[in-house]
Amino acid sequence: MEGTSLYLPIVILLMQCSPSIPVTVSTKSHKVEVREFSDAMLSCVFHTEIDQSPRIEWKKKGKGVSFVYYEGQFKAPFEGRATIDGATVMLQRVTQEDAGEYRCEISAPLDSVILGETNITLKVLVPPQTPSCEIPSAAVTGSVVKLRCRDQQSIPPATYSWFKDSQRIIPPRLTNASYVINSQTGILEFKAVAKEDTGHYSCLASNGVGPPKTCKGKHMTIEDVNVLAVVAAVVVVCLVIVVCGCGGFLLHRNGFFSPGHRGRSNVNYIPSPQEPQDFKHTQSFML
Numbered sequence: 001m002e003g004t005s006l007y008l009p010i011v012i013l014l015m016q017c018s019p020s021i022p023v024t025v026s027t028k029s030h031k032v033e034v035r036e037f038s039d040a041m042l043s044c045v046f047h048t049e050i051d052q053s054p055r056i057e058w059k060k061k062g063k064g065v066s067f068v069y070y071e072g073q074f075k076a077p078f079e080g081r082a083t084i085d086g087a088t089v090m091l092q093r094v095t096q097e098d099a100g101e102y103r104c105e106i107s108a109p110l111d112s113v114i115l116g117e118t119n120i121t122l123k124v125l126v127p128p129q130t131p132s133c134e135i136p137s138a139a140v141t142g143s144v145v146k147l148r149c150r151d152q153q154s155i156p157p158a159t160y161s162w163f164k165d166s167q168r169i170i171p172p173r174l175t176n177a178s179y180v181i182n183s184q185t186g187i188l189e190f191k192a193v194a195k196e197d198t199g200h201y202s203c204l205a206s207n208g209v210g211p212p213k214t215c216k217g218k219h220m221t222i223e224d225v226n227v228l229a230v231v232a233a234v235v236v237v238c239l240v241i242v243v244c245g246c247g248g249f250l251l252h253r254n255g256f257f258s259p260g261h262r263g264r265s266n267v268n269y270i271p272s273p274q275e276p277q278d279f280k281h282t283q284s285f286m287l
Contacts, residue, residue: 023048023108025087025116033123035209040094042120044087044104051108056087061101068102091122096155099124126155127210131186133203135218140225145193149186149203149215158205160186163217165199198222 028043048054058068067075069089074082081092087104105117134148151158160183162169169188171181179190186205190197202217 023051023054023106023111023113023116025104025106025118027104027118027120030119031121031123033125034094035125035127036095037093040091040098040122040124042089042091042102042104042122044089044106044118044120046087046104046106046116048106048108049111049113051110055107056084057105057107058089059103059105061103094122094124096124096126098122124155125209126153128154128158128205128207128213130213131158131160131203131205131215133201133215133217135201135220137218138221138223139193140223141194142192142225145190145197145220147188147201147203147220149188149205151186151205151213154205154207154209156207156209157184158186158207159183161204161206162188163202163204163214166202193222195222195224 023046025044025046027045032040032042034040042058044056044058046054057070059065060068068078068082069075069084073079074084077097078091083090083092087106089102089104091098099122102120102122103117104120105115107115129151131149131151134146136145136147139145147162149160149162162181169179169181171183172179178192178194179188181188186203188201188203198221200217200219202214204212204214206212
């Protein structure tokens with residue numbers, strides 16, 4: 001007992017001198033991903049050294065820093081659609097406007113370390129929308145043709161698949177294939193289309209968030225070049241050029257464009273008869 005009584009003051013002294021834990025702030029997840037129009041939980045857990053009533057603040061980073069939760073209440077645009085439990089915030093029906101980086105701050109003035117914080121990034125996912133498709137209605141054999149498919153709203157960005165007559169077009173493995181598919185940009189490019197490429201084309205957009213969406217699609221016809229029509233058109237143009245050239249040469253040869261030809265337009269000019277007063281004056285002079 002005497003030995004124990006000797007150690008007891010030392011133990012008490014060590015307990016009093018041992019450092020206490022200052023304010024600490026943590027989160028269960030620094031990255032939160034939720035679908036648009038669903039609820040998002042932003043976790044914030046804290047421990048204080050002495051202060052039992054720390055100040056809790058939430059801020060959102062954007063072009064500047066704005067308050068989300070301040071002085072015990074939510075600020076616009078979160079007012080009326082957010083709740084808080086301890087320091088954990090629940091945002092209801094989030095949209096793209098809510099996406100961004102949030103910061104939970106705990107202020108404990110009575111602690112040796114008076115401020116702690118943690119950051120959380122909120123990403124709002126958007127399922128695919130109906131993509132827009134650019135499909136030519138016709139093309140000639142041997143020409144380069146590009147079909148385009150694009151969904152501007154999906155998050156993360158959609159990937160694309162092409163279909164011909166309801167059958168998926170498999171991306172070619174060979175670099176010298178007659179067509180190329182870029183699943184990231186949504187472009188289907190034919191290096192030299194052939195008649196067998198005629199068909200109904202459509203595109204499918206997907207990003208793993210919601211159900212894939214397909215564009216309406218369009219029929220593309222590939223036609224051979226009408227060689228006879230092209231030759232006939234060239235012959236007609238050449239004949240027109242030859243006729244015009246010969247006609248111009250003959251006119252020039254006959255002096256139609258010469259200055260003398262233009263000046264002979266007044267050769268047969270007949271002067272107008274004299275005025276009556278001039279005639280009378282002449283008669284009186286003879287008498």
